[in-house]
Amino acid sequence: MARALIAVTDFGVEEAELVDPLNALKTAGIDVTVASNSGESIQTVTGDKNWASTVSADSKLADANASDYDLLVIPGGTVNADTLRIDDDARRLVKEFAAAGKPIGAICHGPWVLIDAGVAKGKTLTSYISIRPDLENAGATWVDKELFRCPGNGWVLLTSRNPDDLPVFTKALVDEIS
Template structure:
């Protein structure tokens, strides 16, 4: 069912995002009628990767992250990729955008290494989530409960968090985002 009155923001760096975790949600959301903005932290062309080691396609962002506001979007989506997520987690603009999104009780979706960003934004505590398994201890140490699930939906702390583990979970992840918006 079309979701034509919703806006999604997908945030990445310009290097190291897992190709499928950027391209697949963006395509599925657009196919569902969602107005999707892909923003890179620099506004430059995004070089994606497969499995963190192989260069994949490039994607032209719609916008730089600078100046974007949570109030303009219905959901914020953070794809994975180790380099992408590790770089994004230290980005103060993204941290503020994520805090504003949660404060406005809007959903955030993160896959694979994407949940790392929640730690630095101060949003992991009290949430039940999943991620790429190597993040488990970091997320637990940040006060989250970690589950090995294809998809985890958590409503704790007054806002919805959707998380998945890896590209193999994209069908469930994408469907959950569309359901959340619908």
């Protein structure tokens, strides 16, 4: 059975960007672990400012290893992504997945962590428009598409722009490891 890891912080994750991939992967028969920086429940938001549901974490980011999974998913939410990008364990996991040639999916502000993990250079990707300059300054090529699959640098990166792109993003995540 394929295994996926969703990496988040415990506050500020855009609700649909966590819940939709989680449900799509589980529905496809994929074993999913949600890991937060604290290992505690995740307070999600909508539109970065309205409190939404609370999602249980299965483990801490510190306890996760790329060798145990087939796919890494990085949801957005501005606060989540900004906190995740400076988290040592989140950066370690991104580096481990890329080094092992395992796919990573990131949506909205999620690709920010790729910069801080040092794996954005040479990749072509999309994201929320506001982080485009950061990604380009880090050596990535930015495109405006609902989904972009980049196999460059020896690992697959699946990216989407925002919650409107979730149907195609979640399908791509499932297809990548099914």
